[in-house]
Amino acid sequence: MGAARVGEVKGAHNRVPFLVQLVISFLLFLVEELVLYTYTRTVRKYFNKQGEHKMNSFNNRLHNEHKFAEANPRCYDWLTAAEQQNNSFAQSLYQQVERKGELSEKQLACIERNLAKANQPKQEPVSTGTIDLSDVLRRFELAKTSGIKRPRINLGDLVFSMAGDNSRNAGCVYVKGGTTYEAEYYGKVDPQGNFFAARGLDPEIAGRIINTGADLFATARAHGMKHNNCCFCSRELKTLESVSLGWGPICAERYGLPHDIESAKQLRPEFFEARDELSRLNKGER
Numbered sequence: 001m002g003a004a005r006v007g008e009v010k011g012a013h014n015r016v017p018f019l020v021q022l023v024i025s026f027l028l029f030l031v032e033e034l035v036l037y038t039y040t041r042t043v044r045k046y047f048n049k050q051g052e053h054k055m056n057s058f059n060n061r062l063h064n065e066h067k068f069a070e071a072n073p074r075c076y077d078w079l080t081a082a083e084q085q086n087n088s089f090a091q092s093l094y095q096q097v098e099r100k101g102e103l104s105e106k107q108l109a110c111i112e113r114n115l116a117k118a119n120q121p122k123q124e125p126v127s128t129g130t131i132d133l134s135d136v137l138r139r140f141e142l143a144k145t146s147g148i149k150r151p152r153i154n155l156g157d158l159v160f161s162m163a164g165d166n167s168r169n170a171g172c173v174y175v176k177g178g179t180t181y182e183a184e185y186y187g188k189v190d191p192q193g194n195f196f197a198a199r200g201l202d203p204e205i206a207g208r209i210i211n212t213g214a215d216l217f218a219t220a221r222a223h224g225m226k227h228n229n230c231c232f233c234s235r236e237l238k239t240l241e242s243v244s245l246g247w248g249p250i251c252a253e254r255y256g257l258p259h260d261i262e263s264a265k266q267l268r269p270e271f272f273e274a275r276d277e278l279s280r281l282n283k284g285e286r
Ligand SMILES: [Zn+2]
Pocket: 230, 231, 232, 233, 234, 235, 247, 248, 250, 251, 252
C-alpha cells in the first residue's frame, strides 16, 4: 500500500510541468530573499537608532557642560577638580550640569563658598600676640612618650591641644572652645610662641587666651579644683591631693607634674588645715 502511494505522488509530480516547477522555485526564492532583506533592514535600523540615541545624549551632555562652563568658569573648574577627587557633593552637581546645563542659585553659592575656603589658607594669618608655651610643649611631648596621642589641657570653655604629628601645624598648640569635634576654633600657638587668632575672633576671648596661656598650669589647676575634674583627662578627682592640684595621679605622672601631699598642702593649706581640724574634732568627740 505504501508503495502504491509513493507511486501516486510520483505520478502527480510528473504531471506538473517542469517549467511550472522552475517558476515556483524561483518565486519561493524571491520571497525568501525579500523576507531576509526586510529582516536585516529592520534590525539594522533598530541598532542605528540606538547608536544615534547614544550619540545624541553624549552630545547633549557635552553641550550642557560647555554651556555651564562658559557661564560659570570658576565654578566649573572647581567642580571638575572636586569631581575627580571623588567629592560626592561635586559628583552629584556635575551630573546635574550634564543633564540640565545649569545649577540653582543656592548650589552656585555653595560652590562659591568652597572656592573662598580653598583660597583662604594662602593668606598667611597674622600673629595677634605671644604666649610662651614652651613648658607646656615639653610636657605635651612627655605625655606623648607615655602613649597620650593628643595631649591637651581642658579648661572647660578653652582647650589647648597639641596638633597631630602629621598635621601641617605639627608642633603647634591649637586653642578651641571645647573638646568636641564641632568646638569653635580660636587659633593656634606656634612653637615660637606666636598666637595666630582665628579670623574674626572676639578680642575678649583672644585676651583671655593670652592671659591664660601665660600661666596655663595655674589656670588648669584652678579649673580642676573648681570642677573636681582632672584638667587633662576630665576624669573626676577623688582625693584631696588631686582636688588641690587640679589633676589626678596618673595624668600628673604622664605630664611630669607633682602629685604629692606636700605640693598639695603648699597650694591649698586651708584644705588640709580644715581636714586636720575636723579629724581632731572627731577624735575629741570620741
Ligand atoms: Zn587626668
